[in-house]
Amino acid sequence: MKEQSFLSSSCRIELDAFEGPLDLLLYLLRRDEIDIYDIPVAHVADQFLKYIRRARELDLDIASEYLVMAATLTKMKSKSLLPSHRYDGEEEVDPGAALRRQLILYRTFREIAEELQRSEETWTEIYTSPGERDRWSCDSIEIEPGQASLLDLLKALNSLSEGEAELPSQRIQRTLLTISECINTLETRIVPGKTISFREIIGPEPARSRIVSYFITILELIRRGWICCHQAYPFSEIELQRTERWNVDS
Amino acid sequence: MILDRLAREVEALIFASDEPLSIQQLCEYTGSGEDSIHQALDRLNKAFLDQQHALTIIEVAGGFRIATDREFGDVVSQLFEGRKLGKLSRAALETMAVIAYSQPCTRISIESIRGVNCDSAIRTLLERDMIRISGRMETPGRPLLYSTTRAFLEYFGLSNLDHLPRFDEIEELLGMSSSEIEERDLFGSGE
The missing domain is CATH 1.10.10.580 (Structural maintenance of chromosome 1. Chain E)
Structure with a gap:
């Protein structure tokens, strides 16, 4: 029992470490030293499914995106195993192309996110004057008429209802007059x-x-x-x- | 080193302004040309450096500001104890990256790149004023469009959107079809 819970928490950490199926796929490609342009579909699909299955065995909630990716990979794998029929004039469609595009785009943005994180690291240590109030705190910022967004209104409403809770309460005795x-x-x-x-x-x-x-x-x-x-x-x-x-x- | 009148005017203006002052504004208020302003800024920063001040003038979010050196981050952060928000999560940073390069963009287009639901990341970024709703796309369902804010530029120390890392490369990448991406990567900048 104890082992089971330990196992489940370690696996949870493992899955939580990924920002979705594309992230997991990129991890698998890097781990197995696979070139993004030459993905052995069957192998990658198996590895991906292994992760999903393990998560499922441990009764973890699997985000639907992972299941969609699992289905896509399985479909690609089955296609790669079947002999392909090509008719004259029909262009060969590489089922992996769309996935590759997605992986390349995602990988690029993941790199950018890392760069942004480095900038964040630097810039949280730099303070400019004045204007820190706007930059750091959630205090209300003056909003020009017509510029308020739905979010601004909700924030305002929230702060109102918070204020209401702090009002002094008064007990009113009900007098019965028969x-x-x-x-x-x-x-x-x-x-x-x-x-x-x-x-x-x-x-x-x-x-x-x-x-x-x-x-x-x-x-x-x-x-x-x-x-x-x-x-x-x-x-x-x-x-x-x-x-x-x-x-x-x- | 004695600072000249113009450099000190620029210093005063930047110090007192409640938003980053652009080069055009500095020109207007001092009645000088762009070149003179740039030189004045250089002289100011040299003076800060020579006299070992904890300050420098930096260009951020389309204008100039006086900023403290990184070295004093820890000391200064005490002023904002409890008010300072935590760092952004990886999900928020990835979402931020996608919005920055493809703005204005819809939630669906962000999710198609990240391959994962982005609701909570978008909410965080909206709450932290990093992005704003900039309109609706005129397609069925009229989805909301998101764009970055000036607070975003300031948060990441960017002077403007063109200064995003690898801006041109990613602009190009986003406009490409699958096959174009492959050709480019295979024969171009492949790793």
Whole structure:
């Protein structure tokens, strides 16, 4: 068990060392001292598949690009083993040509990447003034109107939501105002023989819950016939008056 | 060595500017010709060297800047402790290389050269401001096009895109078909 995990991690490192199938192929060519213009397809295909198989045995995720390359190589290998039929006027198509072009291009860019890495090495030790802020930090850089990219907007949105998390939180106690409580209060507020407006009952700047509670209470009292109300026109003051029944029923 | 007025004007301008100053800008602000500016820059750098300053004037991203010597990288880096980003991964560097030479280019064209998915490398480069989205290709799906930024030039100490290593050779290579590449490599610069 221990050996298995050791093996798997070493193989993982091995596969992770490659930047994709082309990188692995170039490694195999160099290892076996193969000329890029004279690739023994069968041999290279076998070697490539060996890597893939080993990775698969160890249950590693194999990027689909490797599988595509494995399929391409297998196809090339099978073609190279079969006798080729050529018809008159048909040009011989070298199946390896496209792959060679890809390998040459990739190899060139890999070399360039190495050169860039050397430049990076040098230039991270050189500081210019001013402008270091732009060069090194992720701090916001001023953006001209119309120049913001989608990424800039997303960054801005991110920084906003980060800021939001830091806002001081406040606990709000929810106060329950029951209808019976309201009725008890109203008992003293609605004096027999006098008119009181709804606005007076709820008081100045009432919480929404207070308005709702008292409104429902008033509907309830109307239903019971304990009060009667009067409103001159829509949205105007609601005037409330106690009826005789309040005292009788309660 | 006493520096002349022009050299000191150039020094002041480069020091105070918040972006690399081009030779044209230096000419304009000092009212001098290109040759005089180049000579003034040489005199300045000679003075820096003679007096063993930690500074030199360099040409980067299309203009001139005052830069510290590599020797003092460690000391100066303390100023940017924690703010400095790590070096680019190999995947990011390869992707960077492809974009630099074939810009503006699509994700697909980068991936066809690298033979591997480049999503995360592109994202890293975008985040680090090394590349930008420069438009869309007018083909089905209208894929995004990527180009390098000035930050890219500065990061790698390039004065402009023509100064990329082996620029002409790779431009040529990219424009070639498979057979042309083979002929060129077999009979040309083959290893």
